Amino acid sequence: MNGWYSELTKEKGPNETNKTIQNNVTWEEKFMKKKILSILMASMMVFGLVACGGNTAKTDGAGDTSAPSSSSSSSSGDLIKVGIINNDPNESGYRTANDKDMKAMFTKENGYDASFAYSLKNDEQITAAQKFIQDGVDYLLLSAADTSGWDSVLKDAQDAGTQVILFDRVIDADESLYAASIVSDMDKEGQTACDWLKAQKLDEYNIIHIQGVMGSAAQKGRSGALTDMAASEGWNIVNEQTAEWNAEKAQQIVQSVIDSGEKFNVIYAENDDMAKGAVAALDKANISHGVGKDVIVMGFDCNQWALQELLDQNWNYDGQCNPFQASYIADVIQKLQNGEEITEKTIIMDEKGFDATTITADDVSTYGI
Numbered sequence: 001m002n003g004w005y006s007e008l009t010k011e012k013g014p015n016e017t018n019k020t021i022q023n024n025v026t027w028e029e030k031f032m033k034k035k036i037l038s039i040l041m042a043s044m045m046v047f048g049l050v051a052c053g054g055n056t057a058k059t060d061g062a063g064d065t066s067a068p069s070s071s072s073s074s075s076s077g078d079l080i081k082v083g084i085i086n087n088d089p090n091e092s093g094y095r096t097a098n099d100k101d102m103k104a105m106f107t108k109e110n111g112y113d114a115s116f117a118y119s120l121k122n123d124e125q126i127t128a129a130q131k132f133i134q135d136g137v138d139y140l141l142l143s144a145a146d147t148s149g150w151d152s153v154l155k156d157a158q159d160a161g162t163q164v165i166l167f168d169r170v171i172d173a174d175e176s177l178y179a180a181s182i183v184s185d186m187d188k189e190g191q192t193a194c195d196w197l198k199a200q201k202l203d204e205y206n207i208i209h210i211q212g213v214m215g216s217a218a219q220k221g222r223s224g225a226l227t228d229m230a231a232s233e234g235w236n237i238v239n240e241q242t243a244e245w246n247a248e249k250a251q252q253i254v255q256s257v258i259d260s261g262e263k264f265n266v267i268y269a270e271n272d273d274m275a276k277g278a279v280a281a282l283d284k285a286n287i288s289h290g291v292g293k294d295v296i297v298m299g300f301d302c303n304q305w306a307l308q309e310l311l312d313q314n315w316n317y318d319g320q321c322n323p324f325q326a327s328y329i330a331d332v333i334q335k336l337q338n339g340e341e342i343t344e345k346t347i348i349m350d351e352k353g354f355d356a357t358t359i360t361a362d363d364v365s366t367y368g369i
Helices: 027-048 093-105 122-134 151-160 186-199 217-233 247-260 272-284 304-311 326-337 361-367
Strands: 057-059 080-086 112-118 139-142 163-168 180-183 206-211 236-242 266-269 296-301 317-320 346-348 353-355
Touching: 080 093, 080 122, 080 326, 093 112, 093 272, 093 326, 112 122, 122 139, 122 151, 139 326, 151 163, 163 326, 180 326, 186 217, 186 266, 186 296, 186 317, 186 353, 206 217, 206 247, 206 272, 217 236, 236 247, 247 272, 266 272, 272 296, 272 304, 296 304, 304 317, 304 353, 304 361
Parallel strands: 057 112, 080 112, 080 139, 139 163, 163 180, 180 346, 206 236, 206 266, 266 296, 296 317
Antiparallel strands: 317 353
C-alpha cells in the first residue's frame, strides 16, 4: 500500500519510550516462525524433556465459574505447566483465532501441560488465576478482561514462583509483577483509525460510537482515541454505548438512533462483529453505506469476511488486531527456562489499517483471520 499506510508499518526508533522487541511481525513471518519454533522445540524435547501423559483441558464459555481443569497426571512432571486465562473464544472472530493459536502451540507434543480458563469477567478470571497458582503452574498466561485489579494475584504468583506473561492486552500493574507482555498497541489502533477518519475531510462528522466491553484495554484504547479526536476537531458523537463486542446489541443501538431521527454519517464500531450488527440495522432501514454512500462504516480486528466487505466497498475501514501471539510467548518461556534474562519486556505486535479504496484481494487472504 502507499500513502499514509506506509507510515503504519515502519519500525519505531531506538529511543521510543515503549520498548519493543519486534515491531514488524508480519503474517508471513508469523507462520514461518511457528513452523521453525515447533521443529526447534521438538529437538529440545529429545535432550531436555520427557513427553509423558496428559492432554490439554479447559473450562469453556464466558461466565463459567467452575475451577480450571487440567488432565495432567504424575507422569507429566517434565512438561512445562502453564495456566492460560483468556476471554470467551465466542466473543469475536479475533478471540477465536487467538484461542486456536494458543491451543496449537501449548500442547503436550510441544512440551507443555496446559490448562485453559475463559471468562469475560475480571473477578472470575482472578479466581481462575488463584486456582492455577495453587495448582503450581510454572507460567500463568493472561489476557485480562479488565486492566485493573490484578496487583494482589500477581504478587501471589510471584511469591509462589509462578512467572506471569501477559498477552493480547496490557494491565494496570507494575512491570515487576510480570515477566513479559506480548500485546497489541490499542491506543495506536484507535489513533490510526481516527487519523484515517480525519483524512476523509467530511463536511460534518456525526458519529455513532459503539464500544466494546468497558474497561478492557481494547475498548479504552479505541474509545480514547475517538474521544480525544472528537474533542479537538469538534466532531459530534450522536450516540455512545457499549455493545460488549456483540453484533445483536450493536444492531439495537443503531436501530434506536435511526428511530430517533437523529442524523449520522459515521459508524465507529470497536470490533468487526459490532460493525456487522450496525450494518444490519442500516440495511433494514435502507440506508446506504460504504464507499461514496451515506454512512461510513469502520470496524476493527480484520476478520476475513470483514476485509471482504471492504473489498466489496460495503465498509470503509478496518483496523488490524494481530491475534497470533503464541509463538512469541513460547520464545519468552524458552528463554526463561534457559535462565536467560528478559531485557525487553514488551513485544508490540505489528498492525495496520485497511482502506476500502486501496485494499486488494491479496490483503484479504493474507491478513484476514
